[in-house]
Every structure is written in structure tokens, then in C-alpha cells.
Amino acid sequence: MCGAYEPSDVSGIEYDELKDGDVIGDIEPEEFAKPVPYNFQFNHKDNFGTLQHREESKNENGVVRGSYGYRDALGMYRHVSYVADADGFHAVLRTNEPGIGNKNSADVAVVAQSPSVYSQASSQDSTNSDNDDYR
Numbered sequence: 001m002c003g004a005y006e007p008s009d010v011s012g013i014e015y016d017e018l019k020d021g022d023v024i025g026d027i028e029p030e031e032f033a034k035p036v037p038y039n040f041q042f043n044h045k046d047n048f049g050t051l052q053h054r055e056e057s058k059n060e061n062g063v064v065r066g067s068y069g070y071r072d073a074l075g076m077y078r079h080v081s082y083v084a085d086a087d088g089f090h091a092v093l094r095t096n097e098p099g100i101g102n103k104n105s106a107d108v109a110v111v112a113q114s115p116s117v118y119s120q121a122s123s124q125d126s127t128n129s130d131n132d133d134y135r
Contacts, residue, residue: 034060035058035059035060035061035062036058037057037058037059037060038056038057038058039055039056039057039058040054040055040056040057041053041054041055041056042054042055048072048073049072049073050070050071050072050073051070051071052068052069052070053067053068053069053070054066054067054068055067055068062085062086063083063084063085063086064082064083064084064085065081065082065083065084066081066082067079067080067081067082068080069094075096075115076096076097076115077094077095077096077097078093078094078095078097079093079094079095080092080093080094081094088107089107090107090108091107091108091109092108092109092110092111093108093109093110093111094111094113095110095111095112095113096112096113096114096115097112097115098115100112
């Protein structure tokens with residue numbers, strides 16, 4: 001036996017008569033520390049021409065905003081922007097991946113485009129994703 005557990009005697013009490021102290025005892029409300037803001041980002045381009053990126057930040061209210069994605073050498077891309085706040089997690093997916101339609105799911109909005117042919121003239125030899133046209 002790992003510890004002494006003593007159940008409270010609530011078997012003879014009607015539900016409407018229960019008080020918090022009958023079920024959970026005298027527990028003080030827990031105080032949570034204020035959220036600590038942060039931010040980070042990275043961009044990576046591999047030897048095959050695929051660019052991956054990710055960035056995220058959290059403010060002093062605990063709201064998290066970010067995005068991540070990739071673009072390959074053939075022009076296929078996926079970019080997800082998201083917000084996590086008191087109302088939940090919400091995301092927007094932008095992609096030209098085959099088989100993905102403009103069908104929203106839960107709190108995710110999907111913006112699908114037809115796959116396009118990659119053109120060398122439209123590519124940029126840069127690891128800075130701020131220059132990409134899919135953001």
C-alpha cells in the first residue's frame with residue numbers, strides 16, 4: 001500500500017446537500033505563476049532545396065502565436081499559422097499539396113491551392129522565409 005487513503009463518508013448525503021469540503025476537503029486555490037514571454041524562430045534549407053521554417057512567441061497573457069511549414073524544390077508547400085489562447089487552438093493551413101481540399105475541420109481553416117509547377121525564376125536562394133510568397 002503506497003499511502004493511507006481515507007475516503008470521505010458521503011454515501012448518506014444527497015447530491016444537492018454536498019458541499020465542496022465533503023468531497024475534496026479543505027484545499028486552498030492554487031495560484032499560478034504569470035506566463036513567461038518567449039519567442040524563437042528558425043529557417044533551414046537542405047541540400048535538396050527544401051526550405052523549412054518555424055517561429056513561435058508567447059506574450060505576457062499566455063497567448064501563443066506561431067507558424068511552421070516547408071517548401072520543396074518542386075514548389076510544393078505547406079504553411080500553418082496558429083494561435084493558442086483562452087478560446088482554444090486555432091490554425092490556418094495553406095498548401096498546394098495534392099489531395100487537400102478547402103474543407104475546414106474543427107478550428108482549422110484550410111486554404112488549398114492547385115499544385116503548381118516549380119519554376120527556377122520564382123525561386124530564391126535564401127533561407128529567410130520572410131521572402132517566400134506563401135506566407
